[in-house]
Amino acid sequence: VKSIAVLTSGGDSQGMNAAVRSVVRSALYHGLEVHAVQRGYLGLITDDIRPMDLRSVGDIIQRGGTILQTARCKEFMTLEGQQKGAENLRKRGIDGIVVIGGDGSYQGASKLSQQGIRTMALPGTIDNDIPFTDFTIGFDTAVSIVVDAINKLRDTMTSHERASVVEVMGRHCGDIALYAGLASGAEAILVPEVPYDMDRIAARMKENFEHGKRHSIIVVAEGVGKGDDIARELTERTDMDPRVTVLGHIQRGGSPTHNDRILASRLGDYAVRQLLAGDSGKALGIVKGELTATPIDEVIGAKKPFNKELYDLTLRLSQ
Numbered sequence: 001v002k003s004i005a006v007l008t009s010g011g012d013s014q015g016m017n018a019a020v021r022s023v024v025r026s027a028l029y030h031g032l033e034v035h036a037v038q039r040g041y042l043g044l045i046t047d048d049i050r051p052m053d054l055r056s057v058g059d060i061i062q063r064g065g066t067i068l069q070t071a072r073c074k075e076f077m078t079l080e081g082q083q084k085g086a087e088n089l090r091k092r093g094i095d096g097i098v099v100i101g102g103d104g105s106y107q108g109a110s111k112l113s114q115q116g117i118r119t120m121a122l123p124g125t126i127d128n129d130i131p132f133t134d135f136t137i138g139f140d141t142a143v144s145i146v147v148d149a150i151n152k153l154r155d156t157m158t159s160h161e162r163a164s165v166v167e168v169m170g171r172h173c174g175d176i177a178l179y180a181g182l183a184s185g186a187e188a189i190l191v192p193e194v195p196y197d198m199d200r201i202a203a204r205m206k207e208n209f210e211h212g213k214r215h216s217i218i219v220v221a222e223g224v225g226k227g228d229d230i231a232r233e234l235t236e237r238t239d240m241d242p243r244v245t246v247l248g249h250i251q252r253g254g255s256p257t258h259n260d261r262i263l264a265s266r267l268g269d270y271a272v273r274q275l276l277a278g279d280s281g282k283a284l285g286i287v288k289g290e291l292t293a294t295p296i297d298e299v300i301g302a303k304k305p306f307n308k309e310l311y312d313l314t315l316r317l318s319q
């Protein structure tokens with residue numbers, strides 16, 4: 001490869017900018033030309049592609065969102081759209097690309113590599129729902145935001161001796177709820193991977209209150225249900241009157257943590273080195289501290305294993 005491109009796609013996440021910066025700077029370091037595609041796959045089709053230099057990624061490592069913007073693009077799901085995208089790259093002499101996004105974006109990346117463009121996919125999503133990497137870019141920041149919010153809620157909940165239900169992101173993967181719940185000392189953590197028993201949760205909360213507990217926090221991943229519904233189920237079984245907080249898109253914003261910046265920096269540079277080595281069609285990750293490259297199609301077909309060890313720990317500690 002002599003010339004590569006980078007794009008961000010799907011939902012944005014904190015650290016995408018750090019990944020873009022890493023791809024651009026590493027490519028230039030290795031003597032490659034590097035381009036940015038604006039608005040994900042949409043920009044590939046509309047030919048919204050521009051050359052990048054060292055300074056075009058200055059002052060972005062600390063910023064949330066993505067300077068390349070992102071879009072959902074239906075047209076790229078068609079063969080014609082994919083061919084058009086690949087053609088727009090080829091006519092500029094670009095023969096490699098780094099796609100930063102979630103599982104949908106991985107499917108697009110797989111299609112692009114089938115069109116003969118050397119492709120690397122990086123996990124950019126707050127949900128941590130991509131297998132073959134321990135963490136996705138943005139997850140660590142999202143968890144810290146939730147923990148920070150729960151710290152604040154705890155102050156006021158303790159003053160009023162109230163229970164609090166906090167709804168967090170995670171449609172199929174409960175990792176944000178799990179990690180943030182564990183880190184903030186939640187009393188119950190509801191994740192899509194494990195069925196919950198409200199009778200048991202309510203009974204335990206009642207007992208804990210009788211034994212002097214003065215705050216109760218239930219963290220619920222959106223994939224389990226709405227915070228309001230969980231609060232109603234609790235009210236039906238206890239005399240608690242829980243307050244509901246839906247954190248929503250706040251979880252996707254803000255400056256990335258050092259963990260996310262480092263993860264993004266390592267993966268961006270690794271993607272460039274893999275392309276230089278002639279590799280293609282790989283999804284990159286870090287597993288137990290080691291950089292890994294797995295065929296994208298294998299990653300698309302797999303489900304992220306649930307961290308049962310952490311979940312069981314939360315059960316032992318939430319008394």
Ligand code: ATP
Binds near residue numbers: 041042109126
């Ligand atoms: P998040 O997990 O944060 O929602 P995502 O990457 O999964 O991010 P999607 O909207 O699912 O977000 O996908 C992003 C884009 O990837 C889509 O808008 C589309 O352009 C492309 N894409 C998704 N699925 C396919 C597919 N099967 N074939 C080609 N392109 C696809």
